[in-house]
Amino acid sequence: MATISSAGIGSGLDVESLVAKLVAVERTPITQIAKRTDGLKTELSTYGKVQSALSSLRDAAAKLTRPDTWGGTQATSSDSSAVTATVGAGAAVGNVSVQVNQLATAQTLASTTYASSTSTLTAGTLTIQLGTHSTDVDGNPTFTAKAGSTAVNIDVADGDTLNTLRDRINAASAGVTASIVNDSTGARLVLRSTDTGESNGFVASGSGGVSNLSYDPVNGVAAMVQTLPAANARAILNGIDISSESNTLKSAIDGLNITLLKTTTFPPVISIGQDKDAIKKAIAEFTAAYNAVNALLRDQTKYDAGSKTAGALQGDSTAIGLQASLRSIAGGTTSLGGSINRLTQIGIEPGSDGNLTTSDTKLNTAMGDLDSLKKLFMGLDSGGNSSNDGFAQRIRSYVDGALSSNGRVAARQAGIQKQISSNDKRTASLEDHVAQTEARIRAQYNALDVQMSKLNGLSNYVTTQLAQLNKSG
Template sequence: MGIHVGGLSSGTDYAGMIEQLMAARRIPIDTLDNKRIELDYDMGAWSQLNTLASSLTSSLDTLRGFDLWRSMSSESSVESVVTASAATASAEQQYSLVVSNLAKAQSISSDIVDTPTDLIGGGYASEGDVFEIEGEEITIEAGETLTSLRTKINSAALEMPDETRVQASIVNNHLVLTRANTGADSISLSDTTGTVLQNIGILDASAAIKNENVAGENAEFTVNGISVVRTSNDKLTDVIEGLTLNLKGVGASTLDIHADREAVKLAISEFVENYNALAAVVDDYSSVELGGSSELAVKGELYGDSLLSSIRLDLRRMATGSKSAALDETNAAYSYNGETGIMDNLSDIGIWTSGETNQLSIVDSSRLDDMLEYEFSNMEQLFKGVYDEEAVAYTNGVASDMYRYADKISASLTGDIAERIESMTEKYDDYSAEMTELEAALEDYEQTLWDQFTAMEDALANMEYQMSYIESMFSSGS
């Protein structure tokens, strides 16, 4: 819009008049903008709810899954002797281990090399000498030093099989060869051309190893009295089925293999935390606080929304409802402190709502621990439910049923919340498009007003000119 100057002839404040007319015409635009702002707040609220619902879905997926309830834990009575990790296929059992010997890697060395910077000049080798370590040939070249020889051996080691690989190092002008892996097998090496290995004292005159600093040894231990020999101390997966053993020292220890109850307890705590986080925000957005006689009621951001109301009711119903339709005295009976019951509700394991709020909490941690220890299979059933042949899924479980609901409302593209946000986004875009059209019409309207007022001003100026002319004519005639 250009610069307008009006009212020079009439003294009328056209700009002020036009501003008032424009303000009246802008009311529909402002109304649409306020609707957009409200939609923006609502979409932000739904996005937050969707994030919280997704977190709840994830924790429920863990609780309804196979891996959690089949995960095993291993406890060693003496961790300085042995530690172990258990696979999901392991059975609850105890094993007695006695470690009598740890596996060691063989390490041999040369005699001290007096002229390490010139092996040929020092009489230790001749150019073209060849020796072999674990099937890999090493050739002496002109200018060979102890350092360059070590580098050649380590380069050749890259071609050796993992189980026989040898690493070279230099300690106080001694060439040290060490087996990369533990075990009783000796390093294989020999002079092929010349006698460089004998000259530096790796081999003696009979071609046997001259200086063995550490003898290679196998690990020797018993499991429940059964003798076991292995070349390694670590990651032993072929001794006890389902266990990975790591030998740490000589001595005796007991391995206790049992269900990973701490992992289950942590998963339950995460479920409670994620449930409460979602429930708290749902309550906040659907709340209304009544003011006093002169105050208006304060409503939550999504107060009155039907979807939010159903989420609020459904979450509490699924968290506190009974699964008695599928769980009864034949498949879910339990005992605690001398009393019997049917485990078909979260309250049976010490979890319940806090007062009148829509929150869960572990109200009896001793009861929860006892159920984890002695009623583990019943707890698994409470969360997973029972297998439905027709549905080909577990149903009537706290986690399985709530997971399906939480996933239904939080799925990224097809969930109820995603569809609600998409609908609101479309409405937001419609408002924006309508505002753009109204803004353009408003600019045209303003230009029309200025054109009309300018025409009136021009007409008035022309009349004033004519009146002045007539008056001058009368004046000259007199």
């Protein structure tokens, strides 16, 4: 039969409590190492944030070293209600005069009035053909089918309504859009070319119950009324006549998309110049990224005497070195910007907390000399003196080095991880030692328990015998 035992029964001692206290003392080094490891993990996590912030700073600085940032253009119109424009690749700096004589329109036809949109029709077929309306030398109407297009037939069944016909036309992909206009007189079917331009005009031939939806000037049929003809936009760009099937001129001038909104009596002027707004935005993104790094390093390396708490990187030489190096670059000089050699001259100044603040007044003044401003940020010293490079170049180069595989940040992260691994190994070794110690202590107390049990049994026997002798005496 199995033996049931419990430490301390034989001796009467609280063995479990004694063992627990002795083991707790043995675990003290493990607790201390765990606390140090938690601190190291916090440091490693913080360096991950530093790495991310530095990457953003590098990207923002790199943007200010790219020619396209400084070479971008933008277009402004002297009358944006009549003409607007956007720039693309290849747009040349300068002015474009745009006289709008005619807007592109889509041919539009309206039917006679029906009682309502649910009025029923009788069977028939409506045929639609895209093409160009014109006149011959005698002034007679002509129609030339659009190249690549074919006539489209829309069948109408008895009992179909005006609504049904509208939906069938729109589903037929005939190059024509149908709608219904309702007013106090009833409902009318309106057909409109899907696209503007002369070649997107159309004729409609109706038979049977839809013969009243025909429009064919060549054959003298005008059951539907034309409310708008198909027409091209006509404009004069810098004195050159332009015709376009749409009101957007995408290829008239390289890199410039012009949108015509209304006819003009006096030509608006589109001015294409350098995109200063994009440059200011890139500079603002650079200072914001710098401030994010500075604030993170400042908060994580400081000691708060009031709360007696330290940042995760307080006293960390690598973090302090990063902060000092970046501040040194931002406060430095370069001779490449001509009369502009410091960031403070363009309104970017460090505050008491190390963050950069920007004066719009000074920056706007500096924008008047974009060539010098460009060199201040992206210039490269011809003699190879990197400490004289533009500020964006120096920041980008420094951060690239710090984040490289053997850079300061990576080296510090590797060092912290090595300490964590060493602590883990030491902890595992100590856990084994504690387990062995606990087993030894238990064995000792178990042996004591057995001996005490035997002595207690002997004591009880002697006491019993003495009691018996006293009775017999």
